[in-house]
Amino acid sequence: MTDxxxxxxxxxxxxxxxxxxxxxxxxxxxxxxxRFERVVGQKPPLKKGEIIYHxxxxxxxxxxxKSGSLKIIMSQPDGEEQIIGFSMPGELFGFDGIEDVHSCxxxxxxxxxxxxxxxxxxxxxxxxxxxxNRELYKVMANEISTDQSMLLLLARRSAEDRxxxxxxxxSRRFSSRGFSETDFVLSMPRHxxxxxxxxxxETISRLFSRLAEENVVSANGRKVRIHSLDRLQQRxxxxxxxxxxxxxxx
Amino acid sequence: MTDxxxxxxxxxxxxxxxxxxxxxxxxxxxxxxxRFERVVGQKPPLKKGEIIYHxxxxxxxxxxxKSGSLKIIMSQPDGEEQIIGFSMPGELFGFDGIEDVHSCxxxxxxxxxxxxxxxxxxxxxxxxxxxxNRELYKVMANEISTDQSMLLLLARRSAEDRxxxxxxxxSRRFSSRGFSETDFVLSMPRHxxxxxxxxxxETISRLFSRLAEENVVSANGRKVRIHSLDRLQQRxxxxxxxxxxxxxxx
DNA sequence: CGTTAATTTGATCATCTTCAACATGAGTGG
DNA sequence: CCACTCATGTTGAAGATGATCAAATTAACG
Numbered sequence: 118m119t120d121x122x123x124x125x126x127x128x129x130x131x132x133x134x135x136x137x138x139x140x141x142x143x144x145x146x147x148x149x150x151x152r153f154e155r156v157v158g159q160k161p162p163l164k165k166g167e168i169i170y171h172x173x174x175x176x177x178x179x180x181x182x183k184s185g186s187l188k189i190i191m192s193q194p195d196g197e198e199q200i201i202g203f204s205m206p207g208e209l210f211g212f213d214g215i216e217d218v219h220s221c222x223x224x225x226x227x228x229x230x231x232x233x234x235x236x237x238x239x240x241x242x243x244x245x246x247x248x249x250n251r252e253l254y255k256v257m258a259n260e261i262s263t264d265q266s267m268l269l270l271l272a273r274r275s276a277e278d279r280x281x282x283x284x285x286x287x288s289r290r291f292s293s294r295g296f297s298e299t300d301f302v303l304s305m306p307r308h309x310x311x312x313x314x315x316x317x318x319e320t321i322s323r324l325f326s327r328l329a330e331e332n333v334v335s336a337n338g339r340k341v342r343i344h345s346l347d348r349l350q351q352r353x354x355x356x357x358x359x360x361x362x363x364x365x366x367x
Numbered sequence: 368m369t370d371x372x373x374x375x376x377x378x379x380x381x382x383x384x385x386x387x388x389x390x391x392x393x394x395x396x397x398x399x400x401x402r403f404e405r406v407v408g409q410k411p412p413l414k415k416g417e418i419i420y421h422x423x424x425x426x427x428x429x430x431x432x433k434s435g436s437l438k439i440i441m442s443q444p445d446g447e448e449q450i451i452g453f454s455m456p457g458e459l460f461g462f463d464g465i466e467d468v469h470s471c472x473x474x475x476x477x478x479x480x481x482x483x484x485x486x487x488x489x490x491x492x493x494x495x496x497x498x499x500n501r502e503l504y505k506v507m508a509n510e511i512s513t514d515q516s517m518l519l520l521l522a523r524r525s526a527e528d529r530x531x532x533x534x535x536x537x538s539r540r541f542s543s544r545g546f547s548e549t550d551f552v553l554s555m556p557r558h559x560x561x562x563x564x565x566x567x568x569e570t571i572s573r574l575f576s577r578l579a580e581e582n583v584v585s586a587n588g589r590k591v592r593i594h595s596l597d598r599l600q601q602r603x604x605x606x607x608x609x610x611x612x613x614x615x616x617x
Numbered sequence: 618c619g620t621t622a623a624t625t626t627g628a629t630c631a632t633c634t635t636c637a638a639c640a641t642g643a644g645t646g647g
Numbered sequence: 648c649c650a651c652t653c654a655t656g657t658t659g660a661a662g663a664t665g666a667t668c669a670a671a672t673t674a675a676c677g
Contacts, residue, residue, distance in 0.1 A: 215508030258465035272565030315522030
């Protein structure tokens with residue numbers, strides 16, 4: 118599976134971006150799109166582990182993932198950190214800073230390309246393009262309901278349910294980007310999955326083993342194959358639909 | 368402690384509202400405020416248990432709490448429900464609907480008065496008052512970081528830490544509204560606290576008992592007295608600052 | 618009052634964590 | 648190309664935190 122596309126190296130306009138339908142400017146007509154494009158900054162690709170912003174940084178912009186993936190983490194004074202979410206191509210991140218300074222940090226999980234959307238400029242434009250303004254609200258609202266679904270997952274569901282929900286979420290997100298919904302490669306280590314789901318690494322490992330015994334999912338390191346989406350879904354009890362960070366803003 | 372004020376029965380303008388400094392229009396000048404006021408709807412007080420909106424309802428408006436309090440709950444198909452947050456006077460709620468339909472329900476915990484802010488009208492005005500627009504973003508961003516702090520709490524903290532964080536959050540919110548930060552009355556039953564914190568009712572009860580033994584907090588039913596804010600804070604390890612639903616939008 | 622809901626306490630049980638050891642694998646320098 | 652190392656992943660056994668079950672106590676309210 119190719120998870121990094123080559124187009125990341127050239128200057129891409131939103132118009133030609135394969136992710137346009139998932140991104141903020143979707144629904145804009147050609148003229149408005151052009152205007153929007155002008156404020157979008159392209160950044161050189163990030164290496165694995167590179168940090169886009171730190172908790173405490175002044176807020177400058179929202180970002181969109183073009184390729185690759187990253188994690189959003191909230192650090193605690195005692196050094197512990199909590200992963201708040203993972204961002205995939207077509208998804209926006211950086212909302213944790215809109216209040217003024219970032220409360221989280223964003224870290225690339227692999228080679229990753231992103232666009233920069235300076236919020237001031239964007240919201241200036243949005244003032245004159247109501248549909249863009251509404252889209253901005255929706256994107257933020259989606260972030261809210263994603264986080265809230267995650268609250269439900271952490272508060273009420275068992276370890277097994279959590280992992281099932283996580284895998285289903287990834288499956289949906291890969292599928293809506295044209296990749297297989299049953300075969301994919303995780304860009305994060307077990308440790309990050311565990312942290313995100315509020316569990317111990319060992320638990321994740323054991324759960325993968327159990328899922329394999331039951332022929333629901335087989336995982337070989339980062340490579341995952343889902344054998345029965347149905348049985349995964351059953352486990353989760355299709356709770357809410359967009360569990361676990363499925364920034365689908367449909 | 369009086370937690371319902373009498374002014375709720377008369378038509379109040381934002382200008383005269385004691386919560387103006389906490390609410391959306393804070394920072395507006397007299398002229399803009401007047402304009403804002405015109406779209407704000409006043410609703411008759413809600414009785415305990417009354418529902419403001421159901422999950423599935425079309426989104427119409429955001430709401431502001433004038434007096435009383437309510438819980439925001441996300442229901443699951445299996446009948447289980449998860450409390451996403453509690454809203455206190457001066458706080459806004461309804462964000463779970465901005466995408467189109469509400470993903471949660473809002474239920475009054477006691478006699479409660481609210482204002483209605485139709486989002487279309489508000490964002491029309493906001494287009495011409497940039498500071499209001501920014502305030503709207505901030506209020507939503509605050510909701511996001513509140514939910515994210517809650518994720519951290521649920522994923523990484525022990526039962527005791529969670530209750531401590533919850534009580535501290537309430538303390539801060541009461542205090543910023545001019546009430547005592549050490550003596551207050553909970554508007555929700557133990558069952559709701561347990562649900563919110565992802566714990567069993569019995570656990571909450573035991574934790575209150577333990578906190579009493581240790582002379583940190585004494586609780587008599589809904590009446591709570593915090594004897595040592597310091598020691599509560601220590602437990603939580605001042606993680607992030609605005610843990611557990613502190614919609615302070617400072 | 619009497620009846621129901623809310624809260625507390627005790628005893629047992631399960632899930633998940635922790636600690637420990639081992640396996641696998643990728644990357645580095647010889 | 649191999650040996651070595653550090654990161655990652657797996658598995659087992661013991662332990663702890665919090666859930667569940669059961670029962671008693673208290674509070675709320677018609």
